[in-house]
Amino acid sequence: MSLASEQSSVPMDDRGLAYGDGLFETVLVRDGTPLLWDEHMARLARGCQVLGIPLPARDALDCLPERAGPGLRVLKLILTRGSGGRGYLPPASSSPRLRWQAMAFSPQPSRWRDGVRVRHCRLRLGIQPLLAGLKHLNRLENVLARNEWSAPDLAEGLLCNSDGWLVEATCMNLFWLREGQLETPRLDDSGVAGTLRAALLERLPVSEVMATPDVLAGAEAVWLANSIQGVWPVAQLDDAGGTRLANWTIGRAHRHLQAAAHDLLDYPVDFPE
Amino acid sequence: MSLASEQSSVPMDDRGLAYGDGLFETVLVRDGTPLLWDEHMARLARGCQVLGIPLPARDALDCLPERAGPGLRVLKLILTRGSGGRGYLPPASSSPRLRWQAMAFSPQPSRWRDGVRVRHCRLRLGIQPLLAGLKHLNRLENVLARNEWSAPDLAEGLLCNSDGWLVEATCMNLFWLREGQLETPRLDDSGVAGTLRAALLERLPVSEVMATPDVLAGAEAVWLANSIQGVWPVAQLDDAGGTRLANWTIGRAHRHLQAAAHDLLDYPVDFPE
Structure with a gap:
C-alpha cells in the first residue's frame, strides 16, 4: 500500500x-x-x-x-x-x-430553507447490478448527465435507468413522501448508495421501491440528499426540455426528513415557516 | 494542452x-x-x-x-x-x-493458426447509447468480465448487454460467418468499436446485426479481432460454467477475413492446412 x-x-x-x-x-x-x-x-x-x-x-x-x-x-x-x-x-x-x-466547503442554506428547482435528465443510466451502489471511478454517465444543463438556478438533474426506473440525481439520492410513506429508489441495478441515504434508512421508516418518474408529481414532498450538502427540499420539477411538471410549497412536511439528516451532519434543523 | x-x-x-x-x-x-x-x-x-x-x-x-x-x-x-x-x-x-x-509486444502465432477457446461471460454490459463505440476510460465492466476466468487456455470471454444482445469480447470484436454472410454485432448501445473492425467494415461485406448468442452455434466460422492481436479464429466456445457449446475445425473458411485483417497489420496471411 x-x-x-x-x-x-x-x-x-x-x-x-x-x-x-x-x-x-x-x-x-x-x-x-x-x-x-x-x-x-x-x-x-x-x-x-x-x-x-x-x-x-x-x-x-x-x-x-x-x-x-x-x-x-x-x-x-x-x-x-x-x-x-x-x-x-x-x-x-x-x-x-x-x-x-x-x-x-460552504453549504447553501437557502437551498435547505427554500428548496431547489430540479429537472429530469435525458441520459438514462446503464444497468449493472455488479456495480450498483458502489462509488467507483466510472462516472462518465454522471458527467454527461450533469453537462445537460448549465443554468445556475437548476440545482440537480434526476436520472432513470435504461429500464425507465427512477434511480437518483447526478450526485444526490432522491426521497419522496407518498400517502404518508417515505420512499427512495432501490439501487440494485444502477446508482450510488449514498452514505446519508444509508444512515437515514437505518433511522427512519423509508421504503426502497421501484418507481417511474410519474410518482413524483403525486408526492406530498420530494427531497435530494447527500452527505456533503445535506437535504434540499424540491420546490419545482421540470422535464428535460425545461417545462414545469410539478411544484411544492416548502413547509412542515419537508422538515422531518431534513431534520433527521441534518442532525447527523450537524447542520441546522430549524427553518421557521 | x-x-x-x-x-x-x-x-x-x-x-x-x-x-x-x-x-x-x-x-x-x-x-x-x-x-x-x-x-x-x-x-x-x-x-x-x-x-x-x-x-x-x-x-x-x-x-x-x-x-x-x-x-x-x-x-x-x-x-x-x-x-x-x-x-x-x-x-x-x-x-x-x-x-x-x-x-x-509479441503476438501469438499459434492463436492465429490453430484458433482459440473462448467462453461466455456472466456479466452483462450496461446499455448506454451515448458512450457506445467509444474507447473511454470507464472500463470496470471489462475488468470484471475479464476477471471471471484465469485459465490461460481460455483466450477471451464473450459479452452480451443487459437486453441479451451479443456485443463483443472483453477486449476484442466478434465476427462470424452465417450462410455465407459475414456478420458482427451492432454497437449502438454497448461496446467498443475497434479500429480493425472499422477497417474491415470498409473493405469487406460485413453486416452489422442484432443477434443473440445462439447465432454462434450455427455459424460456419467465428473470429475475434483487434488491432493489436490481429484475428483469432474461434475453435471452441464454452458457456460461463465451462461446458462446451460448440467447436469448429479451423480451415479455409477462416482465412479470408483473417488475411484481410492481417494485410492491414502486416501480420502473416498464410497458414497451411
Missing part, C-alpha cells in the same frame, strides 16, 4: 486512471471530525470486496480527517487497484494506491 | 482519474510506423466530440509513434479532460492532458 499524501499524483499505468478501476469517497469534515465516517468506511469496504481490491488498514484511513484542516472541509479519498495486470485482467496480487485531498 | 511525456503521471484532481473522464487508444507500431493510425485518430476524434474534450493538434499525436522505439510495440495514449470543473460538471474551458507510453 502506497502511503497517502495530499495533492499526490498517480502514474499513467495506474488502473484507476486506465480503467476507472477503483473507488472514491467524499467526506464532510468539521474541524477534523468526519461526519458519517462509519458509513463511508462501510461503503468503501463493500466496494473493495466487490472489486477484489485489498482494503487499506483502518488506521491509515482513520488518521486522514484530522489532517483535512480547520473549519468545514470536504475530504476526498481515491483508492485504486494500483498498477499491473495484463490489460483488463487485474494482477493476482494488487498493491492499491490511496490518495487524498481536502478542500474548503 | 500539457506536453505528452512517456511514463508521466496525472494529479489526483485529473478528471480522467476521478471520473474516467477521458479516452484512450492502444496502437500497434512496427519500427516507428503505426498501423491503422487513421482509424485510431478517427475514433479519438469522435470520442472528443461526444465528450466535449478538445482534440489535441494532429501534429502532437502524429509525432508519437516514431518515439515508441524499434521493433513491434504497443503505443498507449490516454487523453483526459484535465483538471477542474465543479464536481461532475466539466469546466467551461478544458485543458486536456495527453499521456503516452510504449511497451514491447
